[in-house]
Amino acid sequence: xxxxxxxxxxxxxxxxxxxxxxxRYGEKRFSYAQLREAAHARAAELRRSGKTCMGILSDGxxxxxxxxxxxxxxxxxxxxLDENAPEELLRRLIVxxxxxxxxxxxxxxxxxSPALTRxxxxxxxxxxxxTSGTTEQAKAVVLTDHSxxxxxxxxxxxxxxxxSDTLLCLLPLGHVFGFVCGLLWGLSxxxxxxxxxxxxxxxxxxxxxxxxxxxxxxxxxxxxLKSGAVNPQLKLILxxxxxxxxxxLTAAAARGIRxxxxxxxxxxxxxxxxxxxxxxxxxxxxxxxxVTLAEDGEILIQAPTCMMQGYYxxxxxxxxxxxxxxxxxxDLGRFDEAGKLHITxxxxxxxxxxxGTKIFLPEYEGRIMAVLEHTELAVIAKDGRPVLVFAGExxxxxxxxxxxxxxxxxxxxxxxxxxxxxxxxxxxxATGKIKRWExxxxxxxx
Numbered sequence: 001x002x003x004x005x006x007x008x009x010x011x012x013x014x015x016x017x018x019x020x021x022x023x024r025y026g027e028k029r030f031s032y033a034q035l036r037e038a039a040h041a042r043a044a045e046l047r048r049s050g051k052t053c054m055g056i057l058s059d060g061x062x063x064x065x066x067x068x069x070x071x072x073x074x075x076x077x078x079x080x081l082d083e084n085a086p087e088e089l090l091r092r093l094i095v096x097x098x099x100x101x102x103x104x105x106x107x108x109x110x111x112x113s114p115a116l117t118r119x120x121x122x123x124x125x126x127x128x129x130x131t132s133g134t135t136e137q138a139k140a141v142v143l144t145d146h147s148x149x150x151x152x153x154x155x156x157x158x159x160x161x162x163x164s165d166t167l168l169c170l171l172p173l174g175h176v177f178g179f180v181c182g183l184l185w186g187l188s189x190x191x192x193x194x195x196x197x198x199x200x201x202x203x204x205x206x207x208x209x210x211x212x213x214x215x216x217x218x219x220x221x222x223x224x225l226k227s228g229a230v231n232p233q234l235k236l237i238l239x240x241x242x243x244x245x246x247x248x249l250t251a252a253a254a255r256g257i258r259x260x261x262x263x264x265x266x267x268x269x270x271x272x273x274x275x276x277x278x279x280x281x282x283x284x285x286x287x288x289x290x291v292t293l294a295e296d297g298e299i300l301i302q303a304p305t306c307m308m309q310g311y312y313x314x315x316x317x318x319x320x321x322x323x324x325x326x327x328x329x330x331d332l333g334r335f336d337e338a339g340k341l342h343i344t345x346x347x348x349x350x351x352x353x354x355x356g357t358k359i360f361l362p363e364y365e366g367r368i369m370a371v372l373e374h375t376e377l378a379v380i381a382k383d384g385r386p387v388l389v390f391a392g393e394x395x396x397x398x399x400x401x402x403x404x405x406x407x408x409x410x411x412x413x414x415x416x417x418x419x420x421x422x423x424x425x426x427x428x429x430a431t432g433k434i435k436r437w438e439x440x441x442x443x444x445x446x
Contacts, residue, residue, distance in 0.1 A: 056102025077123025385417030
């Protein structure tokens, strides 16, 4: 179903199927009627508070979902915050986004409360999500309940769920892919959404809830398959928010599970294209969107119903990527003979060296990973030359020796100029992507 706002979604299913299960969280269950009632009751309390901007320290619980819907019904601007982020970062984000109220773990809320502001103006309907921040610090993207509802319909038009389906939500709701494809996708179709009980339950949530569909990032898909945590009732896996090795998709398909791959951005309220049959990497464009390619292969997106309003308080950054309704995605792609979209890389994952040599980082890093039999590594630039960041126990002499045959196959400009070893895990986004900009800072590079 296509809904204009969260209120319409709650009203429709509470009237159409009031007793059907909307949400499960452990032993707790909410029917669609109960979800609507709880959200409206809490919204009344929030209106009386006089607050205008709610920062939600999302924990993915049933109460979290109710608070989110309630804050929207109360006309508040909503900011989706990562409860696991460093407190100093959370304080800066609270000030930046004008939050004057917080929801989440009481102890954390108490710690962060001194950072609360005087609130936001004209924020009704706005929901702020943060970009993944792989190559630069994250920006707050201004979406709305309307754009998110349209995105949920846009994807379900290509990949519908039925009312008898149970969608397992394992992804963080603070990430737009998790919010749309882990929550709204199911609710907009009148299905039951089972809310994951946290990372320590990844291995048993499938058995516990017996879902028929699940949305995952590639890292999580690999973990579920390796752990044998896939239940027999599961018939559909939607993979998104990152590059997915073909071996993972093949392994899932070998279990008789339909695998679809989705492509989208925070700026477009999530999904733009999705595979529905055959090659999972060959994606059809969602109904409301239009995609063209720039001369250099960059994907240009028109998504009138789902496009962001802009980056919060950052008009110049908005203008740099969004002009006349066309978003420069920063991703590279191609169309096949059938008109289906294939993602070929990311412009910012192409390292341009001082001599003009270009390195496509995923491929370059993949070759290093194969030699070292180690995946916790990344390549960054220093003084116009590639430098390896290796997270683990090793010495520079050992790594240099093992990589010598590979380096001999590369041109002088492509060879590693240095190796930086750290005993800390590589910084990653909520969906498992490496934060290259943060690595640059930690490694002391410009």
